Amino acid sequence: MSDLKRRLTGVVSAAFATCGLPPELGRVTVSDRPDLADFQCNGALAAAKAARANPRALAEQVVAQLVDDPHFSRVEIAGPGFINLTLNLDVLTERARQLAQDERCGAEVLAQPRRVVVDYGGPNVAKPMHVGHLRASIIGESIKRLFRFRGDQVWGDAHFGDWGFQMGLLILAVGDEQPQSPFMQDTDGPFPDESPVSLADLERLYPMAASRAKTDPDYRDRARRATAELQNGRKGYRALWKHFVDVSRMALEREFNALDIRFDLWNGESDADPLIPEMVSELDARGLLVADQGARIIRVARDGDKRELPPLLVVSSEGSAMYGTTDLATILDRRRKIDPDLVLYVVDQRQADHFEQVFRAAVMAEYAPQGSLEHIGFGTMNGADGKPFKTREGGVLKLHDLIEMARDKARARLHEAGLGAELSPAEFEETAHRVAVAALKFADLGNFRGTSYVFDLDRFMSFEGKTGPYLLYQSVRIKSLLRKGAEQGVTAAEITVAEPAERELALALDAFETALAEAYAKRAPNIIAEHAYRLAQTFSKFYAACPILVAEPVSLRPSRLAFATATLAQMETTLRLLGIETPDRM
Numbered sequence: 001m002s003d004l005k006r007r008l009t010g011v012v013s014a015a016f017a018t019c020g021l022p023p024e025l026g027r028v029t030v031s032d033r034p035d036l037a038d039f040q041c042n043g044a045l046a047a048a049k050a051a052r053a054n055p056r057a058l059a060e061q062v063v064a065q066l067v068d069d070p071h072f073s074r075v076e077i078a079g080p081g082f083i084n085l086t087l088n089l090d091v092l093t094e095r096a097r098q099l100a101q102d103e104r105c106g107a108e109v110l111a112q113p114r115r116v117v118v119d120y121g122g123p124n125v126a127k128p129m130h131v132g133h134l135r136a137s138i139i140g141e142s143i144k145r146l147f148r149f150r151g152d153q154v155w156g157d158a159h160f161g162d163w164g165f166q167m168g169l170l171i172l173a174v175g176d177e178q179p180q181s182p183f184m185q186d187t188d189g190p191f192p193d194e195s196p197v198s199l200a201d202l203e204r205l206y207p208m209a210a211s212r213a214k215t216d217p218d219y220r221d222r223a224r225r226a227t228a229e230l231q232n233g234r235k236g237y238r239a240l241w242k243h244f245v246d247v248s249r250m251a252l253e254r255e256f257n258a259l260d261i262r263f264d265l266w267n268g269e270s271d272a273d274p275l276i277p278e279m280v281s282e283l284d285a286r287g288l289l290v291a292d293q294g295a296r297i298i299r300v301a302r303d304g305d306k307r308e309l310p311p312l313l314v315v316s317s318e319g320s321a322m323y324g325t326t327d328l329a330t331i332l333d334r335r336r337k338i339d340p341d342l343v344l345y346v347v348d349q350r351q352a353d354h355f356e357q358v359f360r361a362a363v364m365a366e367y368a369p370q371g372s373l374e375h376i377g378f379g380t381m382n383g384a385d386g387k388p389f390k391t392r393e394g395g396v397l398k399l400h401d402l403i404e405m406a407r408d409k410a411r412a413r414l415h416e417a418g419l420g421a422e423l424s425p426a427e428f429e430e431t432a433h434r435v436a437v438a439a440l441k442f443a444d445l446g447n448f449r450g451t452s453y454v455f456d457l458d459r460f461m462s463f464e465g466k467t468g469p470y471l472l473y474q475s476v477r478i479k480s481l482l483r484k485g486a487e488q489g490v491t492a493a494e495i496t497v498a499e500p501a502e503r504e505l506a507l508a509l510d511a512f513e514t515a516l517a518e519a520y521a522k523r524a525p526n527i528i529a530e531h532a533y534r535l536a537q538t539f540s541k542f543y544a545a546c547p548i549l550v551a552e553p554v555s556l557r558p559s560r561l562a563f564a565t566a567t568l569a570q571m572e573t574t575l576r577l578l579g580i581e582t583p584d585r586m
């Protein structure tokens with residue numbers, strides 16, 4: 001089942017071919033002027049340029065082939081040689097019926113699915129997640145869902161930050177506080193099954209140790225040594241580290257669950273560690289490793305680089321694995337365990353150099369083919385001052401607190417809307433939660449990921465405009481309409497497109513596949529968000545112009561109800577691709 005754009009491209013391309021013009025110029029797009037036509041083809045201009053001919057004359061030849069085609073009620077030339085195409089109502093009716101029947105709401109399935117890893121979220125042990133992780137999680141989750149929906153086989157991996165210098169810092173901090181702890185003794189164990197630290201301890205100790213390491217070189221050296229000892233397998237440190245990981249992961253998973261973010265894999269940086277010795281000797285054997293002031297690096301800069309790209313640090317002078325080392329070893333690990341065709345790293349744009357270093361090294365080492373590793377960067381969420389968002393106290397906003405803030409605001413909005421009395425307390429809470437999540441996610445995904453945006457909870461939470469709550473509200477309106485329809489015994493039947501607003505709605509539903517294909521190609525969920533918003537607005541217009549349950553004659557009602565059902569199904573599918581669930585009532 002193909003969308004109209006693709007089908008019409010076939011028709012117009014054939015007309016181009018008949019006229020002796022390159023068929024690929026017959027590409028059809030949605031009209032820039034929906035008041036004049038449904039679709040358009042600009043190919044006559046390109047054809048004329050290539051042939052040094054008059055574009056209108058070429059367009060006339062093509063139009064002559066198309067005027068009698070049963071797809072069109074009108075084919076016209078506009079301006080310098082655009083071909084404007086207006087569809088026959090029968091064609092739209094047939095397509096709308098197809099869409100209403102289709103459980104994929106008109107979305108196609110890839111002919112050649114791939115194996116794709118989405119590396120996203122990237123939370124760290126002991127460090128609370130902040131809004132940067134929020135963006136990574138929201139965007140990554142949406143990309144994962146989109147790729148999976150298109151038909152790829154997808155693994156979402158949290159790539160848990162559990163192995164670097166911050167682990168040494170924590171061990172040191174615990175050791176300074178609990179010097180007698182069995183974990184601090186350099187023995188073979190056994191070590192206690194009970195964690196000597198709680199999440200609160202970790203959240204207190206980590207920032208303390210991190211800031212001390214910044215000013216105290218001696219402390220920093222001790223932390224580096226602890227890191228190296230951990231990585232070299234000191235038993236007590238390993239056992240303690242395992243507790244850090246478990247305690248953190250439990251807390252993190254709670255937060256991710258609240259946001260409907262589910263990873264398939266929780267592999268950590270540490271999971272790639274066993275591969276490092278072998279990797280290092282292999283890199284060495286390939287002549288890629290260079291000794292540099294006691295450390296070992298890979299030079300990745302190339303002639304013609306606009307800026308000098310620093311080398312990738314593989315082994316530090318203390319003998320530790322670095323951030324880039326675990327990333328490189330993870331590429332090798334994934335190659336062996338998953339053998340992906342594509343790995344997407346959904347990480348803050350500010351890590352662009354890091355990924356460029358790692359990817360170049362991976363290609364040089366033949367761990368990954370050129371082009372199979374992609375950094376999907378994103379901008380920051382800023383405060384009103386245009387700088388990355390901070391709390392009023394100047395600290396980094398914790399994800400947990402952000403979700404709480406959003407929930408509070410959602411509760412207030414729902415009370416204003418008078419829902420406090422209508423819903424049961426449990427339903428009210430559930431709805432408030434969904435509204436909060438929709439607001440945060442849509443505010444993020446509504447912009448192209450590369451763009452930074454300003455955190456403005458009042459705006460995100462508005463029931464009007466381009467917001468998550470607006471889209472939920474529109475979906476809930478349709479749900480309640482369908483409930484009413486069922487009570488009144490109106491049942492949906494085959495769609496017939498007649499009114500202009502119905503025509504527009506049929507076209508909006510048909511545009512789903514195009515939006516998905518584009519979002520997929522650009523790894524850009526904002527295109528899905530845009531589609532959701534357009535669909536909601538088009539439905540609103542339709543509903544204003546075409547009454548459903550009170551339509552006269554009565555015979556119009558089943559078709560209009562079918563329109564509403566199809567819109568809701570596609571809206572919920574679209575929102576789900578953004579990671580947003582709709583409540584039943586609000």
Ligand code: ARG
Nearest residue numbers: 119122123124159161327347
């Ligand atoms: N844990 C890292 C951070 O908080 C992000 C990890 C991103 N993924 C990766 N493969 N490096 O910055």
